[in-house]
Amino acid sequence: MSTQEVERYARHVLIPDVGMEGQRRLKNARVLVVGAGGLGSPALVYLAAAGVGTIGVVDADVVELSNLQRQVVHGVADVGRLKSESAAETLASVNPLVRVVRHDVRIDSTNALEIIADYDLVLDGTDNFPTRYLLNDACVLLGNPDVWGSIYRFDGQVSVWWAQHGPCYRCVFPEPPPPGLVPSCAEGGVLGVLCASIGSIQAAEAVKLIVGIGDPLIGRLMVHDALRQSWDVLTVRKDPDCAVCGESPTVTELVDYQDFCGIPGGSATAGTGAVPLISVRELADLLSGSNSSGASSGVLLVDVRGSEEQAIASIPGAQAIHLDEFRSGTAVLRIPFDHPVVIHCKVGSRSEEAARILIEAGHPDVRSLEGGVLAWVREIDPAQPSY
Numbered sequence: 001m002s003t004q005e006v007e008r009y010a011r012h013v014l015i016p017d018v019g020m021e022g023q024r025r026l027k028n029a030r031v032l033v034v035g036a037g038g039l040g041s042p043a044l045v046y047l048a049a050a051g052v053g054t055i056g057v058v059d060a061d062v063v064e065l066s067n068l069q070r071q072v073v074h075g076v077a078d079v080g081r082l083k084s085e086s087a088a089e090t091l092a093s094v095n096p097l098v099r100v101v102r103h104d105v106r107i108d109s110t111n112a113l114e115i116i117a118d119y120d121l122v123l124d125g126t127d128n129f130p131t132r133y134l135l136n137d138a139c140v141l142l143g144n145p146d147v148w149g150s151i152y153r154f155d156g157q158v159s160v161w162w163a164q165h166g167p168c169y170r171c172v173f174p175e176p177p178p179p180g181l182v183p184s185c186a187e188g189g190v191l192g193v194l195c196a197s198i199g200s201i202q203a204a205e206a207v208k209l210i211v212g213i214g215d216p217l218i219g220r221l222m223v224h225d226a227l228r229q230s231w232d233v234l235t236v237r238k239d240p241d242c243a244v245c246g247e248s249p250t251v252t253e254l255v256d257y258q259d260f261c262g263i264p265g266g267s268a269t270a271g272t273g274a275v276p277l278i279s280v281r282e283l284a285d286l287l288s289g290s291n292s293s294g295a296s297s298g299v300l301l302v303d304v305r306g307s308e309e310q311a312i313a314s315i316p317g318a319q320a321i322h323l324d325e326f327r328s329g330t331a332v333l334r335i336p337f338d339h340p341v342v343i344h345c346k347v348g349s350r351s352e353e354a355a356r357i358l359i360e361a362g363h364p365d366v367r368s369l370e371g372g373v374l375a376w377v378r379e380i381d382p383a384q385p386s387y
Contacts (some may be wrong), residue, residue, distance in 0.1 A: 022212075042199035047203050186277075
């Protein structure tokens with residue numbers, strides 16, 4: 001290492017467990033961070049500051065204003081930029097000695113193995129089940145550790161999945177939850193500073209694995225409750241019948257993880273078939289009475305989101321009936337069957353589920369709003385905030 005590097009990392013070198021050799025290992029390490037969002041932000045900054053020589057950033061999304069409450073690797077000036085580009089620029093300002101490799105793609109079954117093969121370990125900063133299972137399976141097939149974190153509202157979880165030394169993600173969570181049962185942070189919210197708590201632990205676990213020190217979170221699942229400010233540690237064990245790392249694995253290559261998690265592509269296609277959609281412009285015409293027939297629409301507009309979401313942005317005249325009421329069956333009793341119904345949520349997935357339930361109950365005229373409230377705000381009522 002150069003004189004500049006020794007000076008920069010002196011506080012690491014002074015630690016006997018790290019020393020000069022440990023810092024060299026960090027310099028030679030290659031870490032892939034999937035997701036430059038809430039968890040990826042603190043992890044990326046601390047990995048760069050620690051001197052990890054090569055950091056890969058996988059993210060195809062752009063920075064939105066609603067990201068800035070927690071995604072500290074981005075700033076106001078970065079809104080509209082690719083997250084990978086914004087993150088790379090921030091890391092260069094933190095530590096220009098670190099090489100940042102941008103992967104401006106959505107990681108999936110077609111490219112995951114090729115991307116991950118170039119790195120020593122993966123840090124999972126994603127917020128959806130298909131990608132979590134994808135990264136786990138790819139890491140099992142390649143023999144890489146998967147440093148995983150998960151956050152929701154005030155709760156966080158973190159562990160290290162490494163099939164060669166302990167359980168993988170599938171050992172503990174063999175099946176994904178039904179679609180829509182577990183809301184994403186975009187739907188349910190998340191305390192911004194919680195991301196720092198979980199993301200920094202992920203970064204610490206990555207550093208420990210690279211340097212070869214301490215007791216990594218292999219076979220242990222840490223659970224954090226920020227409201228109680230408590231940390232619980234659960235012991236998790238390898239499942240000999242695990243589909244991907246068990247004694248007789250049935251998953252020997254990457255699969256379609258959207259399908260595995262029961263998430264349809266495009267319009268929902270299950271049960272009675274595709275749910276009919278209506279565009280926001282068609283809905284605006286319908287509500288204004290300027291539809292082709294010229295008659296009053298008589299449409300019942302239903303919002304299946306929670307009250308907190310409705311307080312941010314809404315469509316005038318909508319009746320609030322939460323998705324849980326559709327799942328329990330009580331919504332069917334509240335909705336008249338002699339009026340056309342248009343159901344909406346934030347982007348369309350929850351409204352499609354609600355619409356399908358109503359269709360299966362026999363309602364003759366139900367549609368889901370394509371793109372949800374966000375499309376309405378974007379195309380019809382831009383004075384309202386997005387989220």
